Amino acid sequence: MENIVITIARQYGSGGRTVGKMVAEKLNIPFYDREILRMASDESGINESLFNQVDEKLEKNSLFRISKDLYDGKIIPPDSDDYTSTKNLFNFQAKIIKELAESESCVIVGRAADFVLKDYENVMSVFVHADEKFCLERAMERNSMTEEEMLRYMLKRDKFRGDYYKHYTGQEWWDARNYDLCLNSGKLGFEKCMDEILAYRNIRFDLEK
Template identity: 55%
Template structure:
């Protein structure tokens, strides 16, 4: 069996990360999320805080080489001024997830991996979303403050993810055409989402 990769993009509060973890456990494969940032830092030698800043929407340094910002797959060497540019930080994360998928089957959450793996065989790209009220409810306890603060956070996070995706992948982060499968976790529930992903893997012949 060839290695397979399941990529999961998700709205905050939709439960996409939970679905990803449940899926990884079901498939008995590794699950990767925020640890990718540390791995990219270790790989490049660049301070992990800089990776966090770019992901959080704070620009570190625009690239002098890649004006469009879209991922091209090339790393900028340490001797060049663009080494710690936003684009190169993204490139290192893309290299890490690519190396991981080359080495083993896995489930990867976030970081525009659906775009990085858009032409990769044996890959299923999933987007998990949910109704607004569901997202607010699931965010309680994770975000301090009342519903007004939670809703403000969710709008800001959606905007951040959209801008991040547009910058490094182009297009619309929530556009269904960027994915192979879109799931409404609020209506389906997490277990049914996992079942739907497994069924889609069967249809596409992934993991065989």
């Protein structure tokens, strides 16, 4: 197989992004997170600030939490009033994710990439999670909030990620059935999470006998 893509969804504070970067560095392949927003902006001609603001906009929209706008792969044309809608912003991100999967080996974090690429044979999906204590301790290392404030923030971020995922996919973000591999970083640590991803990659794609 010429190129292999690893998607990583992660619980806030679990270190999934860190693990993803470690995997990318180990394999010497590109790592994509918010870079996808810039690439989608370049592709669409829509100002990057709109892509950057969309999460905040959706998080404040109570209707978003109970509605669904399932991804269908269709790009809304520029002459439509909905060209800069949240749905089309997601569609352009998904278009970039598909183009990456078709052209190179890489690691992609977030953006419901596992769902967007669910029919691609060259893709493996990973979900990284951990217990509350581990996530809280790790999050506190990078922020100046009190523990109580951070815990509320963590719960808020994970709820939004779940709402975001369900809005566009119709599925539950935390459901293990959506992923090839689920890893508890609190028990394994980041190095062993990386090792497990690489081992699964080798077995899944028959890279080592």
